[in-house]
Structure formats: structure tokens, C-alpha cells
Amino acid sequence: MSTVDAFYNPFAPGFTENPYDQYDLLRAADPVHRSPLGIWVLFRYGDVAAFLRDPSLSVDDRNAKPTVLDEMAREVLGDGDAGSETMLMRDPPDHTRLRRLVSKAFTPRTIERLSDRIQTLVDEHLDACAGAATVDLITSLAFPLPFRVISEMLGMPDTDTDQLREWSGLLVRSLEPVADPDLLRAIAAAGAAMEALVTEVIEWKRANPADDLLSAMIAAEEHGDVLSDTELAAQVALLYLAGHETTVNLIGNGMLALMRHDAERRRLHADPALDANAVEEFLRYDPPVQMSRRITLRDTEVDGRVIEEGSFVLLVLGSANRDPEQFGPTASRLDIGRADANQHLAFGGGVHYCLGAALARLEGRLAISSLLRRYPDVELAAAPEWNGRINLRGLARLPVTLG
16 A cells, blocks of 8 residues: 555544554554644654653654644734643753652652552442443542542642533543644633633632642742742643543543453453563553644654654654564453553653653553452443544543443
């Protein structure tokens, strides 16, 4: 097949329900792909891993030449620099400075100390499901668990959870291609609302400091030129959103995969020793974040093709994680005992490797294993409903019977 026969189209009907057929096609036909959207897209494990770990590449959108989608966003919203203050979109040394302020709260050793508290929360949510004919696992477990955990870690006051979930679901769409002017406006409105909420919370926390991450970040800001007010608000919003959105997808996508692979579900139920590796396989098989991105600061050759300086490059983690060149002929199958499952790229790589990886792994392991051991006959009650996102792709509803 020639490269002109296939192109990356995340807006194609059915893509958000199943992007993997398109990934498979492009990984084979045109793995170093120039999209009609004006961006480059990499699909192979080796290329994606190399770009993730290359310190000569940027994540700062200001280094990218405008694409067709950028021009459309500018026409709809006007000029702006939203999101550039978060560590997610900053290069060293700013990224290093911002990440250092919060990294101690997310080390594997620190996160493991939360195990008992997370297990208690899991049990509370599962207790609440007892006796129900059908349960939506997203609203009953996958969303409220990580939301409560990150809220407690930050020390956030009680908020309107439904409203925050709506804003959060819109804001993470800013991390993916958007071609809908109305959606762009909705994302911008959610961003303004979230900024106002976070600013209000920071002022409340200044008057009510405690032993929590938000208080520590405020103290760092007040004791030196470490965080500006804008940077503080941006990091708080990022941690609040990223601290639960991705784990919602890990739990939901993982449980759906198990229910669609009955032999693997029974295998995991029978062998708790597989719990940790199963989470790695869920992250590989259907990752909660489908793509990352880098920006070239010089002309860069990949497999004989030159990606020009200032190019926006999408790194498709979901495709890399199913590359047979890395994971063999069974790459497209779920195998909770896969020996190299932990070689997945679901958490990115390099200096931008996901800060919350240890927390996501712990929450995913405790939620899925506890649910499966308590309700071994859990099965789908109706078709799942996907959230319609291209990047943070997951389920909006997962109706099940617990058995």
C-alpha cells in the first residue's frame, strides 16, 4: 500500500470507539506520516520511544510553526497562550524547576504509604454497589476513587463534583486535535471557570494551610522566586485534572478488556500474583493516554524522511504499544501474564515521564483486583459508552451486572 492510500484521521466515524485498526494500517503503510492536518505522526514503537526520550526536542508549543488547526483556533478564540505555564508544556530548566516542587509527593515510596487509604476508599465504593441490579462502574468507582485521592493529596475543599467533571472532561480535549469551533469555545470557557475556581481555592488555602500538597506549593511560592502566581495556579489545575482523568480511563478500560476476554478475567481472579503485571498489560493494551507530542528544534530525519524544524509531532502511544516489532505476533491480544508488558509507553518517557505513574498503578491495581475478587462474575449489562475523546480516550459509562 502506498502512503497516499491511508492518512491519519482521528475524526473518522468510530475512531474514538476503536482507533487501533487505523493505527495498525498506518504503522504498516506509513509509520512516519505527514498528516493533512499539517502535523507529523509517528506510529512505531522504536520511533515513538526515541522521540519521547530525546532531550533535544521541545514540548513548548511556542516553538512550533502554526498548523491548520492552530490557525482555526486563533480565528475562533483570538491570540492566547493557554496552558504554557504548566510543566506539561515547558522545557528544562523551567520544567525541571516546576516538577521538582511536587515530585516528592509522587515518588513510589510516598505513594505506597497511601495504599491503606486507597483500599479503604475502594471498599467504600464497592460496598455502595452491593445489591444493585446494574452498576455504572465509571460513576460508581472509576471516577470517584481517583478524584477523592487527588483531592485529599492536594487538600482541596469540597467542590461541585458534577460541575468539575464537566469542566475536566472539556479541558483535557485541549490535549488533542480539535476541529470544531463550538468545542474550542467550550474548552476555553471551561478553562476560564477552572482558573477562577483554582484561584479561589488557593486563596482559601493561604488562610487555611494544612499538611497537604497545595499548602506545600503555596509555601514554596511565598519563600522565594520559585513559583509565580500564574505558575502556581497552572500546576494546581494540572495536578487536579491529570490526577484523576487518566486513572478513570485505566480502571474503566482495564475492566472492559477483562470482561471482553473471559479467559483472562478468570485467570486474574484465580491468581492474585498477576495483579501488578495485569495493570501493566492494561496500560499497554488500551492506554488511558493515546498520544504525546514533541516539537522539532531542527530538521530531524526519521526512516529517510525529514521532519522540518518547528514541526509538531504526534507520538501515538496507543499504536506503539501494539507494535509487533516490540511485542511480537500477539501484540494486539490481551495477555495479563505478558513478560514484557511493562515495556509499554503509556506513561511517556524521558524527563516528561508521567509524574503520577506510581499513583495510577496503585489505584488501578487496588480498584480492579478488589472488584474482581469481590464480584468474580462481573459482566457487561449493556454496550459501553465511550467519552468521544481522541487522546484521553476512555469510557463515559460502563454498565455491568456484578453477579
